[in-house]
Amino acid sequence: MSQPVHSVLSPHRQRMALIIASIVAQFALYVVVLVQFTQYFVYFYWICVGVSLAVSLFISTLTFKMAYKIAWIIPILLVPLIGGVMYIILGGSRKPHYRRAETRRAMKHYLVPQLSTTDFLHYGADAMQQAWYLEHAALCPAYRNTETTYYPTGADFFPVFLRELAQAKEYIFLEYFIIAEGSMWSDVLDILTEKAAAGVEVRVIYDGVGSAPTLPSDYPQQLAQKGIRCQEFQPFRPLLSIHQNNRDHRKICVIDGVTGFVGGLNLADEYVDRKERFGYWKDNALRLRGEAVWSLAVFFLTMWNHQNPHTDFSPFRPKALPPVNTTGGIVVPYADTPDPADTVGADLHLQMITKAKRYLYLTTPYLVIDETITAALCTAARSGVDVRILTPHIPDKKVVFEVTRSNYPVLLEAGVRIYEFTPGFSHTKTVVADDLYASVGSCNLDYRSFYLQFENGVWLCGDPAVFAVRDDFLLTLEVCQEITLDDSRTLPLFQRLLRSIYRLFSPLF
Template sequence: MALLTIFLVLYVIIAISLILGLLVNGVRPSKTLAWLLAIFTIPVGGILLYLLLGRNRRKNKILKKKDVSFKGASKTWGGITQKDNLKHRRIINLVGKNCGFFPLEDNKAILLKDGKTTFQSIFNALENAKSYIYLQYYIFEEGDLADRLLQLFQSKVKQGLKVRMIYDSIGSYTLSKKYIKGLKSAGVEVFPFLPFRFDRFLSALNYRNHRKIIIVDGIHGFTGGINISDKYLKGDPDLGIWHDMHLQITGPAVSQLEEVFLSDWFLVSEEQLQLNDVKEFNLADSEDFVPIQIVSSGPEDDFANIQQTYFSMITSAKKYLYITNPYVMPGPEILHALQTASLSGVDVRLLVSERGDSTIVDWSIRSYFEPLLRAGVRLFLFPDGFLHSKIIVSDDSLATVGTANIDMRSFEHNYEVNALVYDEGFAEKLKRDFLKDCLNSIELDYDQFKQRTWITKLKEGTAKIFSPIL
C-alpha cells in the first residue's frame, strides 16, 4: 500500500509538471488540449506518449545545438540579380534569416530523374573525387549499390582521401554490423544519427535525420529524394520501381550544402571540421548558370524553416503552383494556403503516388483530398510504381528539389534540406516533366470522389488522427 501511495504521488507530481509545461510552451490550443486529455485519461501511457511525441523541442532544445562556425562560411549574399531579388525577396529574406544562407550564383544544376540516372552521376563524381567525400542518408540499405559504394570507398581511402558518412539509425535499421565494420575497416569515418540509447530514448526516438547529401571535394553536391537502395533500380515486390528526383549542384552553392553536413557531423561526432574554401570550379562560361539557395530545417531550429518556405512559395504564386510529393498530410497552415491559392485563381496541381508504402499513411493522405478538391486543387494519382519525389515549381521562375515531405514529421520532427533554384529555364524543365507525368496519371473528380462510402471516410478520418506522427 505504501509503494502504491508513493507511486500515485510521483505520478501526480509528474503529470502536474507536464501540464504546467504544456500550458507554458503549448503550440496550438487544440494540440495542447489533446495532450491534456491524454495525460488525464490514459494512466501512465499518456505521460509516456507525451514524453516520446509531444514535447515542443523548439522550445525545450532537447538536444542542445551548438553554434558551430566554419572557416570560409558561405552565409553571404550571392549577388542574385535585382530582378529576381525583387520578385522573390520575401522567400530569399525568409530563408536568409532562418538559415543564414542567401542565393549564390554561377551554379550548374542538373536534374536527375529516377535511380539509374542519379546513381550514374553520383558514382561518376565519386570516382573522380580528389580530396574528400561526405555522405549522409536517411535510408542506407545493403545490396548491390551499397557493395559498390564500399568497394569505391576502400579504393579512395587507399588513395589518401577522407571519406565520412552519416546514416540515420532508424531509417537505416537494416544496416548490418558486418557492413558497418567493413566501412570502418576500410578507413571510412562513419557515425549513426541518434542511435538507440537508454538515457535519451524518449527524447530522441521521434527525431530523425531525413537528409540525403553527398559532397565531393566541395565542388559537386547531391541532394533530393533518392536514398541508397536497390529498389530504385530493381523495384519493390509490392510497389514496383520507385520513381524520384534528385539534384546535382556544381558551384558555390555546394558550400551551403556542405555546411549542413558539417553541422550534422559535429552533432554525431563532436568533431568540428572546417568548410573547405573552393575558389576554382573549372566551369565553362554558360548561360545555364543558376542562383541556388539552400534551406535546411530541424527540430532544434527556432522556426519550422522548410514549412515556412513552402508556405511562402504557395502564397507567393501568381499563375501556377505544381507540387509532386509522396506524403501530403499538410496540417492546417499549408492546407489553408493551398486552398486560398486555388480559390484566388492560381492553377494549383498536386501529383501523388496512387499506391504508397504504408496503409495508414495512404488513408491519412486521402483524408486531405476532399478539402483540396473542394477548393479547386487538381489532384493526380501516379499509377506506375511508387512516386517519391519532393518538388514544387511555380510561375516559371522558382523551384525546389529536396528531401522534405508535406507533413508534420518533415516540418517539425525531421532534419531536412532543400535546394531553391531561382531560374526560368530550370523551372520550365520541372514544369514540363510534371505535366508529362500528369498526362500518365489519373485525375480525381471532386463530385465522384465525395461519393465514396462512409466506411472509406471512417478509415480516412481515423488515419488522419495519427497524421502528426506518421
Template structure:
C-alpha cells in the same frame, strides 16, 4: 474511491503537462491528448520519450550555429552572394522583394549566384551521377543518408568508398540510426577496416531509449571534394531502382549542384558530422575556391532541431502566398500544417492553378489515410489532386509560378516541417524550372485525377479511419 482519485490526479497532471509544453502547437497537443485518452499511462510515457526534448534541441542548435559561424567569413569571401532582388537573373523575381527578404533573413545560408544544376530523375540516373563523381574524388567524399541498405546498389557505394579510402581519399559516412537500423554490422565493419569513417547519427540501440528518437535525420547528402554535391529524395537501396516487387517502379527526383551552393551542403554535413561523431572538422580544404561555371541562383535551406526557424515550412508558406498563376506540388506524404493547408485553399479559391500529386498506393497505410483526410475540403476549394499510378512516387518538389522550384528531402507533412533534420535546394533559374515542370507534366500523365463526386462516395469505414488518423497527423 481513493484509487479513482489518484488516477484522476495523475490524468490531470499528464494532461496539464502536455498542454504546458505544446501550447504553441495546438494540433500536436490534440494528437497527444487523443493518445493519452486511449492509453492513459503508456501514452504519457511515449510522450515523455519521443515528443519533446527542448534542452537537447537547444544544444543541437548551438553546436550547429557555432560551426557555421566559424566558417562563415571564408564562405562569404568565396561565394557570389545575392544581396538584393535586382541581382536576380529570373525576371519574374524582380518584383518579389518581400519573398526575397524572407529567403535571406530566415536562413543562415545565403542565396548564391554562381551555380550549375542538373535535375536527376529517378534512381538509375541519380546513382550513376553520384558514383561517377565519387570515383573522381581526390580529397574527400562525404556521404549522408536516412536509409542506406546493404543490397546491390548499397554494395556498389561501399566498394567505391572503400577503394577511394585506400587511395588516400578521406571518406566520411553518416546514416540515421532509425532509418538505417537494419544496416548489418559486417557492412559497417568492412567500411571501417578499409579506412571509411562511419557514424550513426543516432545509434539504433540507443534510438529506442533516447528522447531524440523524434528528431530523425532525414537528409540525403553527397559532397565530393567540396566542388560537387547532391541532394534530394533518393536514399540508397534497390527499391529506389524499382527492384522490389511490392513497391514496383519508383519515381523520385534528385539534384546535382556545382558551384557556390555546394559550400552550404558541405556546411550542413559538417554540422551533422559534429553531432554524430563529436569531431569538429576545421580543414579549409573542405571549402576549396572554385571557378564560376554557371549563373544559376540556388539557396540551400536546412531545417530541424539545429535551426532557429522552421525554415522549409516558412519558405513553402511564403512562396504559396505570393503565387499568382500556379502551385504544383509532388509529395509522397501530404499532411500539411494549418498554415500550408489554408494557403493552398485560399490560392485555389482565388483561381490559382493548384495541382498536387500524391501516391495511389503508399508505403504507409496510416500516413496514406491521414493524407486522404485533407483531400475533400481542398477539392471543394478547387485544388486538383492526382494519384500516381505507374508505381510509387517519392519525389518532393514544389513549383510556384515561374518564380522558384524546390527539390529536397522534406515531405509536405508536419514531421518534415517541424521535427526531422531536413534539407532542400531552392532553384530560381528558368532552365531548372522548365525541367521540373516537364517532369511534373509527365507525372500527371501517369496519374489519375481524383473526382470530387466519386471521392465523396468513398466507404464510411474509410472516412472514419481518415478521421482517426488525422487526429494523429502531427505525429506521423
C-alpha cells in the same frame, strides 16, 4: 551484382526483433506496475488524472501548431493512466540533441553571403523576400555561379552519381537517411573503398532509425576497416524517448566541394529501379556544380560535428572551381533542423504557396499537413492559382496513406487538383511555381519533415532546373489518376470515420 538474401535469422532482423522486444518490455513493465498496485488504483488513477490535466494545460501554452496540441490533449484526457505518461516519454519538449548554437556560429562563419538584394530585383520582390528569409533566418546564402542538372528518375541519376564519385580527388561526403546493403550500395561502396585506398578522405553519415533494418549495428566499424570514416546518427536504442523522433532525413553528397547531389533518393536498390517495392518507384535528384556546393559541404560538416565537435572546415573549401554552364539563375541550398526555433522547410513551403500567381505544382509521398499549409493551399486555389498535388497510388505505409487521403476533401472543395501516381510509389519532394521558383530536396509535406527531422534542399529562382522540375511534373501526370471530390466522398461510412480519426491524430504520425 546480385542482391544478398537475408535469412529469417539474419543479423538485421535479429537486431530489429531485439529492439521491438525491448520496447514491448517497457510497455509490459508499465502494465505490471499498474497491476501490482491495484489496491492503490483509486489513488493512482486520480494522481494520473491530475497529472494529465496539468500536462494538457501545459501543452496548451506551448508554441506548437494547434493540431499537434489537440492530437496529444485528446488521448491524454481520454486515457489519463496512459496518455499523460506517454506524452512525458514521447511527446515532451522537441529540443533535439544537437549543438544548435555551435552550428549557427559555423554557418555564419563559413557561409558568407555572396549576393546583395539588388541581384534579385530582376526576379521581383517576392523572390527577394524568399532569398532574404533563407539568408537571414536560415543562414543559407544565395549563389549565382552554379550549374544545375535535374534527374527525374533514379535510373537517370545513378550512372552519373557513380561517375562523379569515381572522379573524386580530395574527399567524398555522403549523408543519407537510408543506406541499405544491396546492389546499389555495393557499387557505391566499391568506389568508396577504392578512393579511400588512394588517399581520398571518405566520410559517411547514415540515420540510426532509417538504416536500422538495413545495416548491421557494427557497420561504422566495418567501414573503418575499409578506410572510410562513418557515423551512425543517433542509433536506435530500445528506449522510449522523444529524441528517437529527431531523425537525420537529409540526402547530401559532396565531392571535392565542387559537385553535389540532393533530392529524394536514398542509397538503396528500390530508389534506382534495381528492386521493386510498391510498384514502380518514382524519385529524383538534383546535381549542383560550382559555388553553391560549399553550402552542402558545410551542412554535412555541421552534422558531423554533432558527434565530433571542433572540426576545421577550411581544408575542405575548394581552392578553385571548374568553369560552369549557367544562365545566371539563383541557387540557394538550405538546411532545416528539429529545433522549435528552426522551421525553415515549413516556412519556405508556405512562402512559395502564398507567392504563387499562376500555378503551383507540388509532389510529396505523404500529405500530412497542418491547418496553416491547408489554408494557404485552399486560398491559393480559390484565388485562381492552378494548384496541383501529386501523391502515390500504391503506399509504402498504409496508415499514413489513409491520412494523406483524409486531407483530400477540404483541398478538392477549394479547387486544388490532386493526382495519384498509378504505376506505384512516388517519393519525390518538389515544389515549382510560375516558371520562376522551384525547390528540390528531402522535405515531405508532413509534420515530421517540417518539425521533427533534419532536412535539406535547394531553392531555385530563374534557373533552368525550374523548367525541368515543371516538365517532370507534367509528364508524370500522364500516368496519374486524377482524384475527384466524388471519389473522396463515395466511401463506406466506416472508412470515412476512420480517415477522420486518422486526420485528427495526423500530427503524431
